[in-house]
Amino acid sequence: MGWNIVIADDEAPAREELVYLLEQLADVDRVTQANSGMDAIKKVKEQAPDVLFLDMDMPDLNGLQVAEIVGELNSQVKIVFSTAYDQYAVDAFKVRAFHYMLKPFDEDDLDSVFRELRKTRTGTGTKAPAIPPAGNSCVKLALEMEEGIKYVSPKDIIYISKEGKYVQVHIRDKAYHVTYTLVELEQKLEPFGFFRCHKSYLVNLAAIAELKTWVNGAYNLLMDDEARSTIPVSRNYVKALRLKLEI
The missing domain is CATH 3.40.50.2300 (Response regulator)
Structure with a gap:
């Protein structure tokens, strides 16, 4: 409905x-x-x-x-x-x-x-957040590629981006095109500490190095990868992001 x-x-x-x-x-x-x-x-x-x-x-x-x-x-x-x-x-x-x-x-x-x-x-909205099963560290995200399937551990993913119709999974030194939608990846990876900070970005909270102020009250994230990638944060997500990041 x-x-x-x-x-x-x-x-x-x-x-x-x-x-x-x-x-x-x-x-x-x-x-x-x-x-x-x-x-x-x-x-x-x-x-x-x-x-x-x-x-x-x-x-x-x-x-x-x-x-x-x-x-x-x-x-x-x-x-x-x-x-x-x-x-x-x-x-x-x-x-x-x-x-x-x-x-x-x-x-x-x-x-x-x-x-x-x-x-x-x-x-x-009333359920407790999903928690990965204890000891299940072998769980991996399956990325379908022309030459087969690549399995990536959630902890190795820095962020996920959507540019136009294409979604990319970024690890430390490479990005992979995937057939998943951003919403599907958000659902799969939320239990592993991922956060939707923008309509086009999903980030690994553990891979965030800095939250930097930008213009007009906006913020950017500086990620802990080789490229020191900069990810925008929509103003509606700033409060929730800080609550998840800070002790």
């Missing part, structure tokens, strides 16, 4: 931008637009959406007021605040917001939101 979504924002360009990004997602079925707080409440009553993307600053009712009313109407609606201001984040989570996105948003922002949304449907 695809996602039924309502977007509430008094600025038409912001709504259209979000509509465009949502329409790129295969599991989004319906997107309805609301141009004010009252219109958002009306659309929620009519559409019974799964998700409400809600602007914080609107002329009739602000986002927090709408969230409180929507919570009384339909407590199952997941509210994602989409705003240009970060000072409302604490108040947003007081009304049990599911997520908080800062404008201007992009594919990485939505990727982070929908990764969490999908977990609520599959139930994976």
